[in-house]
Amino acid sequence: MTLKDSIRHQSSHITNSTMEKDEAARLASALMDVKLTEPDITKNQQHNALFDPVNRIDSDEFTDTTRTLKEKLIHATSDDIQALEHLMSTRLDEGRGETLFEIGVEDDGEKMTLTDDEYQQALITVGKIVEKLDADFSTVEERGKHNQQQQGILATLMIRRRLKTVEDLLEIRIAVVGNVDAGKSTLLGVLTKGILDDGRGKARVNLFRHKHEIESGRTSSVGGEILGFDSKSQPVMHPAGTGRKLTWEEICTKATKVLSFVDLAGHEKYLKTTVFGMTGSAPEFVMLMVGANAGMIGMTKEHLGIALSLGIPVLVVVTKIDRCPPNILQNTIKELGTILKSKSCRKIPLFVETDTDVVMTAQNFVSERLCPIFQISNVTGQGLDLLRNFLNILPAQTKYDMEQPFHYEINETYSVPFVGTVVSGIMMSGVIHVGDKVLIGPDHSGNFNMTTIKGIHRKRVTVPAARAGQSVTFALKNVRRSAIRKGMVLLRYDKDHPPPKCSKRFEAEVLVLYHSTTIKQKYQAMVHCGAVRQTASIVSMEKQLLRTGDRAMVQFEFVKTPEYLTIGSRMIFREGRTKGIGKVTRLLE
Incomplete structure (x- = not known):
């Protein structure tokens, strides 16, 4: 069966929707009006x-x-x-x-x-x-x-290939988003621990990082879990019946490929944290969780819109199908199909039901038009094998340049006893070794200071070097944690070159996705650009007013401190329900 025939066959499940046109229009307008270019598969x-x-x-x-x-x-x-x-x-x-x-x-x-x-x-x-x-x-x-x-x-x-060193470990980052109680943490617990849920949240408890998360059962921070596959495509699971859990070091030693899941908050009051997780952790894919009994409610559409605005491929997982009546499940599928095929998304929904669908979808997922949909149950295990097989063969998409100078974005800081200050983040380009001198900044004055890499950890395993595209942690020499904030960068130190420049003002080409009235000069919003998260105000723009759907060249100025930005970086600005996307075109000062 060809890709075209398979898509036509799979889409027949949802094309016979009896929804009225005004209802479909309402669902489509609920998403942000993201203009996506027509891709060439x-x-x-x-x-x-x-x-x-x-x-x-x-x-x-x-x-x-x-x-x-x-x-x-x-x-x-x-x-x-x-x-x-x-x-x-x-x-x-x-x-x-x-x-x-x-x-x-x-x-x-x-x-x-x-x-x-x-x-x-x-x-x-x-x-x-x-x-x-x-x-x-x-x-x-x-x-x-x-x-x-x-x-x-x-x-x-x-x-x-068989793994020789942890440095060669293939890593794919996946952001897990969805509304509250969609089953995000539960699914990660089932996938990574190798056990089914008991229907009362047993599988997700080990993923929570704070006491209030355990008490409420809701994620409020950017958590993480890993799922490893060895060279024979077998998942690296905890030994059954022993009660012992494998550490990250043991998983990375046995695995050849690792999927790093970034578990993001589903509640509206943690939206700022969720947006930071989707921009700062540089995920290659987004896994959108939809509860079969609830449908596309709450923050589900918001998270889908953010993924589309960042241009990240999306796969949908419909959970809780074991406890959902057939008519409610059918309504959820119809609504999901209507939204994915709307002008805002322009996706081709493809229901994955066999291993043939898994292979065909994974091969063409890079086109960004296909949107695979899995229907699973964390209690009975239905559909989990198909999802696990899909994750096993999912290809790495983002290409990083190791020939460019070293560039590392900080998205988390720690203070480790007997080690000192440790930073966590993503290697955007270059190669770094233990003992190399680097520049860290910009500080509140916009300056960069020199430090030395004391140690490198990848998935909690000590490694002598790190390469572009990897998520690693660095132990820094003679740097206080209080002097570091999220959004700072580590750059190559070269005494023969002038220090890097940071910017408090920058110009960007923006698209206003939604605003209830108009945007004028001096308008302030929270700007997310990679690991940078800071309030910025509009100092000038080529139009007097901006409304929903308008495009324009806009100059922003950070309110507090200058930041290190790169031309071509994608950004999101938001304030309440106001949302916009853009791309940095020029650094001013």
Whole structure:
């Protein structure tokens, strides 16, 4: 089944909605009017050739046009082994240590019509090749093995390199958002602890960080959990029946790929913390939780709008389907489909029901048009295997440049006994080693001070170096915690170059998503730009007034201290229900 046919088939669940047009318009207007450009799925697939279902050998040096891929897999010669090894090695490098490989389809898309014996021989050949690459493989999808109507066996394999050091650990950050009581913390507890919930919140207790969170059962801070997968795509779980929990160090030692979940607050009064978590933690994906019995209520639409405004791909998880009547579940699905297909979202909802849907959705998720929807129960375990399989093969999307100078954004600070001041954040570019001198700032006066990296931890494991794209913690020398605030940065120290400049004023191209009246000069709002979170006022703009839907070039000035910004960074400004997005175009002073 093609992607187009599959989407048409999946969407048939919700296209027959009996909602009136005015009701659909009301739901669509409830979301912020985010203008998204029409993406080109074909171009994105070409750019992300790593996850193209057709196995191609692009190097003429290793291409043998006289032999099909089926012959190379079943009757492999030394040249065939060399060609396939080159193909897999290249794709593993492109995929940062992992890639999908499809068996059963030729280079031109024709089926191989593999018998069971031929399929087993193909797996043996693949096993020999991945062993040479110091990797393992696992079958994530298999079709036609027990189906007499399908011609031949088709399978999708996940090939993943074995981990040598924690420095090479593949990490994907996912922000978990949704309304209060949507099941965010419970799902993370079930996924990471390997146990089902008892229906009364047993699985989520270990995720809470504060006493009032345990008492109220609601998250108020930016929490975090990790889920690891080894080179054979098996989740790294706590040992069953022992009562012992694996530490992060043990998980990272056994895992090859780690998904870092950022558990964000669902209550409206913690919206500022939620927005900071979605901008400061630099998530690659957003997992939107929707309670089947409640639907798209409260902050659900708000969180979806923020994810869309930041351009982050979204996957939807409908929870509590075990306790929801069928008619209520159907209404929730209809409402969800209406909102996702509205002008504000322009998403293609795709209900994931089989492993085939999982593979196809993960391959095309980078297009930002597809929105996979999972229906799960944390009590019965229904749908959890599909979600776990999807997370296992989910490709890393964001590309970071290690050739650029070192740049690190601070989003959390700690004071550790016998260690000193420790900062946590995201490596935006460059490479850093223990003992390197760096600049930290800007302080309240806009100056940068020199310090030294005493130690580096990644997922609580000591490492000698860190690279761009990783979330790491640094122990700093001779720096007081009181002198550090969220939004400060660490930059490369170079005595031959002038100190970096920070800005109290900057210019940005903005789009007003919603405002009840008009925006004028001297208007103040909270600006979120990466880890920066500070109130700024409008000092000038090219129009006299700004209303909902208007675009304009606007100059902002921070109220308190200057900040270190980079041109091209995406920003959000909000004040009450007023919301806007923008991009930094110029740094003024």
